[in-house]
Amino acid sequence: MRLSVNVDHVATIRQARMACEPDPVWAAVEAELVGACGITIHLRGDRRHIQDRDLRLLKETVAGVLNLEMSTSDEMLDIARDVRPHMCTLVPEGEGELTTQGGLDIISEEENVRKAVSVLKESGITVSIFIDPDVVQVGRAKAVGADIVELHTGIYAEAVDPGEIERELQKVRVAAIAAREMGLRAHGGHGLTYLNVGPIGAIEEIDELSIGHSIVSRAVLVGMGGAVAEMMSLMEVA
Ligand code: PXP
Numbered sequence: 001m002r003l004s005v006n007v008d009h010v011a012t013i014r015q016a017r018m019a020c021e022p023d024p025v026w027a028a029v030e031a032e033l034v035g036a037c038g039i040t041i042h043l044r045g046d047r048r049h050i051q052d053r054d055l056r057l058l059k060e061t062v063a064g065v066l067n068l069e070m071s072t073s074d075e076m077l078d079i080a081r082d083v084r085p086h087m088c089t090l091v092p093e094g095e096g097e098l099t100t101q102g103g104l105d106i107i108s109e110e111e112n113v114r115k116a117v118s119v120l121k122e123s124g125i126t127v128s129i130f131i132d133p134d135v136v137q138v139g140r141a142k143a144v145g146a147d148i149v150e151l152h153t154g155i156y157a158e159a160v161d162p163g164e165i166e167r168e169l170q171k172v173r174v175a176a177i178a179a180r181e182m183g184l185r186a187h188g189g190h191g192l193t194y195l196n197v198g199p200i201g202a203i204e205e206i207d208e209l210s211i212g213h214s215i216v217s218r219a220v221l222v223g224m225g226g227a228v229a230e231m232m233s234l235m236e237v238a
Helices: 008-016 024-033 052-061 074-083 110-122 135-143 154-158 162-181 197-201 213-222 224-237
Strands: 002-006 038-042 065-070 087-090 126-131 148-152 185-189 206-211
Touching (some): 002 213, 002 224, 008 024, 008 038, 024 052, 024 224, 065 074, 074 110, 087 110, 126 135, 126 185, 135 148, 135 162, 148 162, 162 197, 197 224, 206 213, 213 224
Parallel strands (some): 002 038, 002 206, 038 065, 065 087, 087 126, 148 185, 185 206
């Protein structure tokens, strides 16, 4: 299972002072040097962390896959068409939210999502859609032409009692199996940490995880290379 490291919160620290450090581009180099398969960034409409400059530099410097998380807005579609990251992940974006709240509801957003998928694919970009681990949403992702579904692991990550944890894990497993059966690739992400990554890492149908906050938090104390390497070894053990 591969790891794409989300470096948004390196930019969060930089933006806290509107300074030029720490640079998410440097963090990306460190993550790739120890084996991350690629880098994920979310260019938000409010530019609270990642800036347009980061996206452009990362497009030039990332050796593996650069994955741009973005909303389906016309502004973001224009940027993606211009910069052409290797992959885009469509996510819902709410004003004032602390982080992405749940997966994209492809049923209520079908027209926007279908348009975004086709604009991105016309530019040769691989398209992933971030959805709740729900077989109906997986089917809609297939119907609108996505290549990949990223299954939201945040509810699993927040679950506390063992029964709830197992129920949420099972939803992710079932959705990943369904995605594979429909010919989609299955990724996972959101809320994963050094403590909870194991059971998700053991789901064979998921071939990639996108992890950010927990890795950047540890990187502040031990360095980016060490933090990424430790997460990758936990995924390998699983
Ligand atoms: N996947 C998606 C679609 C996200 O929006 C985020 C958060 O930016 C992540 C994965 C990473 O989540 P975390 O920072 O909790 O690891």
